[in-house]
Structure formats: C-alpha cells, structure tokens
Amino acid sequence: MKILIIGGSGGIGAALLEQFIVSDIKATLYATYRSTQPQIQHDNLVWFKADIASDSDVKKLSESITNLDILINAAGGLSLASKTPEKSVKEFDTEFFQHNLNANTIPTLLLGKYFSSHLKAKHTTYFVSLSARIGSIEDNKIGGWISYRCSKAALNMAIKTISIEWKFRQPNCCVIAFHPGTTDTALSKPFQKNVPPHKLFTATYVAQCLLELLDKLTSNDTGKFYSFDGKAIPW
Numbered sequence: 001m002k003i004l005i006i007g008g009s010g011g012i013g014a015a016l017l018e019q020f021i022v023s024d025i026k027a028t029l030y031a032t033y034r035s036t037q038p039q040i041q042h043d044n045l046v047w048f049k050a051d052i053a054s055d056s057d058v059k060k061l062s063e064s065i066t067n068l069d070i071l072i073n074a075a076g077g078l079s080l081a082s083k084t085p086e087k088s089v090k091e092f093d094t095e096f097f098q099h100n101l102n103a104n105t106i107p108t109l110l111l112g113k114y115f116s117s118h119l120k121a122k123h124t125t126y127f128v129s130l131s132a133r134i135g136s137i138e139d140n141k142i143g144g145w146i147s148y149r150c151s152k153a154a155l156n157m158a159i160k161t162i163s164i165e166w167k168f169r170q171p172n173c174c175v176i177a178f179h180p181g182t183t184d185t186a187l188s189k190p191f192q193k194n195v196p197p198h199k200l201f202t203a204t205y206v207a208q209c210l211l212e213l214l215d216k217l218t219s220n221d222t223g224k225f226y227s228f229d230g231k232a233i234p235w
C-alpha cells in the first residue's frame with residue numbers, strides 16, 4: 001500500500017503519519033512539509049518539500065511518486081500573523097482571502113489535477129481533503145470568518161466536482177471531504193478559549209477517527225462530506 005499525506009508537518013497531518021506508522025497496515029508512506037522537515041522518521045517514510053499551492057511543486061511531487069492507494073490533504077490555513085478571521089464582512093481583505101484560498105482550496109485542485117492517474121487501482125483508493133464544517137453552506141447558522149468559510153465551501157465544491165468526474169473515469173476512487181472537529185493544533189490555538197474540553201480533540205483522536213472511517217468507506221461512498229464521528233454533513 002502507498003499513502004501520501006500532504007501537510008505532514010501540521011498537527012493533524014503528523015498525527016495521521018504516526019497512526020499509519022503504528023497501524024498494522026504495511027505501507028510506504030510519503031509526506032510533505034513546506035519549510036522545516038519534521039522529526040518523524042521511519043524506514044518506510046519518505047519526506048518531500050513542497051509548497052502545495054504551487055502548480056510546479058505539485059507537478060514535481062506527482063512525478064516523484066507512481067501509484068497511490070490513499071492521498072490525504074491535511075494542509076490548510078486560517079489566520080495570518082497580521083490578521084485573524086473576520087467578525088464582519090467590513091473586515092474583508094483581498095490579501096487575507098487569497099491566503100485562505102491558497103491554503104484551503106487551491107491545493108486540492110492541484111492534487112486532483114496531477115494525482116488522478118495515481119489513484120486508478122482496481123481496488124478502492126481514497127482522495128481525502130481536510131475541510132471544516134464551517135464550509136457547509138447549509139450548516140451556516142452564525143456567519144463570520146468569511147474568508148475561511150468561503151475557501152472551505154469552495155474546497156467542498158472542488159471535492160464534489162472531482163468525485164463526479166472520477167466516478168466515470170476512475171470508479172474505484174472514493175473522493176471525500178473530512179471535518180476533524182475542533183482539534184488542538186497550532187491552527188486552532190488562538191480560538192480554544194471558549195471550547196469545552198470534551199469538544200477539543202487531540203490530533204491523535206482525530207487521526208484515528210479518519211482511519212476508522214476510511215476502513216468502512218468504499219467507492220460507493222464517494223462525493224460526501226464526513227464528520228469525525230462518521231456522520232455525513234450537508235454540503
């Protein structure tokens with residue numbers, strides 16, 4: 001089995017790598033980081049440096065790997081040092097919006113573009129992107145965080161669209177978006193104050209939830225948005 005984790009340097013990405021390493025799955029693991037190579041080392045783990053919002057970096061990465069069974073995009077972004085998510089549309093800023101698109105939307109489109117032929121096995125393969133419930137249009141009851149919301153809603157549309165296209169071109173591939181719940185990582189750190197302890201998950205727990213979910217899913221489940229608890233979220 002061959003597994004690629006995009007954003008292996010992130011909180012959830014690193015936990016996914018650790019879970020695959022300790023699991024019974026005999027796999028070659030590939031993982032990406034953007035700046036500093038993480039400490040996680042294993043005989044079966046190969047690290048690649050890549051800016052996953054860069055067309056040329058994703059193309060080069062796709063040329064370094066042949067076939068894959070599972071591709072998980074665990075990269076993403078929310079705040080900048082200079083700006084936190086908007087409380088009102090009056091705070092909208094094009095640069096911040098572009099930052100969110102680069103972190104949350106463009107990577108999955110590039111991965112779909114360059115990795116479709118890697119996921120064409122005769123058995124079930126998986127193309128997964130970490131999204132967020134906040135990107136569900138139907139579920140949006142409180143507003144706010146407009147750039148992050150829009151970038152995850154666009155990611156969800158990308159996942160749905162890729163799933164429809166691949167149903168015909170590579171019917172064994174299960175294409176899904178995954179909501180991890182509020183997880184204790186660098187991304188959520190500044191916003192954890194009002195989160196009750198039982199609703200703040202460890203990255204390890206979330207990684208286990210995703211592995212358990214993938215174990216149950218087949219290509220018949222393609223084109224859905226799943227929560228950490230295995231339930232489908234409306235798009």
Ligand SMILES: NC(=O)c1ccc[n+]([C@@H]2O[C@H](COP(=O)([O-])OP(=O)(O)OC[C@H]3O[C@@H](n4cnc5c(N)ncnc54)[C@H](OP(=O)(O)O)[C@@H]3O)[C@@H](O)[C@H]2O)c1
Nearest residue numbers: 009010011012034051052075076130132182183185187188
């Ligand atoms: N944590 C939560 O509560 C929560 C809730 C809902 C959804 N999510 C989603 O879950 C995913 C993982 O988040 P996390 O909590 O693990 O966050 P994290 O610890 O901040 O990790 C995010 C990772 O994405 C990488 N990244 C961002 N843009 C990149 C780019 N252009 N090229 C390469 N790598 C890039 C970062 O690399 P650098 O470190 O090099 O920047 C980092 O490794 C994200 O999509 C996030 O939106 C998280």
